[in-house]
Amino acid sequence: MTIEEMIARIGPLDEAAMAEAAKHADQLTKPPGSLGRLEAVACQAAGITGDKIPALDRKAVIVMAGDHGVCAEGVSAFPAEVTGLMVANFLNGGAAVNVFARHAGADVVCVDIGVDADVNHPRLVSRKVRRGTANMAQGPAMSREEAMAAIRVGYDIVGELVDEGYRLFATGEMGIGNTTPSSAMLAVLAGLDVSAAVGRGTGIDEERLKHKQEIVRRAIAINKPDASDPLDVLAKVGGLEIAGLVGVILGAAARRCPVVIDGFISTAAALAASRLAPQSAAYMIPSHLSNEQGHAAALEAIGLAPMIQLDLRLGEGTGAALCFLLVEAALKMMREMATFESAGIPGA
């Protein structure tokens, strides 16, 4: 499938279903609008699915994993081998996202889209496009064809999961070094100054932060990504797991499923998706505000406002998995609350 075909499958939200949901929310035993963002999420879910009160019981956090050639420049506090080792941790159920996904009744689907190491596990979804990106400080991270192949991986996986009965998705990622390409993408796509787009990631010190900014500036100067061409930006200064998440978002929107967006890296993917397909933003449910520098600007560039702020700065899909609980609470509010009429309470 071409990117144009993917984009063409994303329709507008169902206005009639949204109006019905809003009307129902106003009949529940509370002052109209008093459940704030939960009401908005319930109406959004109705518009996305076309059902006044959809059942979104089967939930998956899709964790895309890939390595980054730019790690050779010393941009992370951790060594690149951690990516593959964490993939094994996800598959064994021991990472933070596994714990939060279990808490929310969701499954973790871990995808090797570009890990340098070979990871073998029966639950791993092996769709390696290449073994890590090239060093973007010296040339393009990958080719346009590879970026497109990675988008297709994410798009197809969501399609397969929808066919299995999954209806609600969250974006997650693992890739040592991936805040660096995310910052470069943000700087280019949102026209942000590099100093405002680059943060400390896994926890680098002040000196390394200055160096990381320099690397992002160099990557942009050498590759000259075209801000009006999101695929060019993804290929030149992006990452395999980031492109995979673009596919996840476009795929969820095409199948009329909500997709909860996690932190900084996921939001860089969401920004690219929203530039490729502006209508895809309506299918995104923002989750938390990450402590990573630039996350607020990235959300703002898409027009999203975070639901919660917990000072998280982990990624993996942790904040999004937690927000599954809020989406579920919003749908239960619609399904289980009494109306003024059923409770015999006079309205305003």
Ligand SMILES: Cc1cc2ncn([C@H]3O[C@H](COP(=O)(O)O)[C@@H](O)[C@H]3O)c2cc1C
């Ligand atoms: C043990 C460990 C688990 C993680 N889980 C997510 N990340 C997060 O940190 C990385 C990005 O930060 P940077 O760009 O500074 O490398 C990504 O893998 C992201 O998912 C982790 C990082 C580590 C070390």
Ligand SMILES: O=C(O)c1cccnc1
């Ligand atoms: O917000 C995130 O997703 C994030 C921030 C720092 C490091 N890793 C991920």
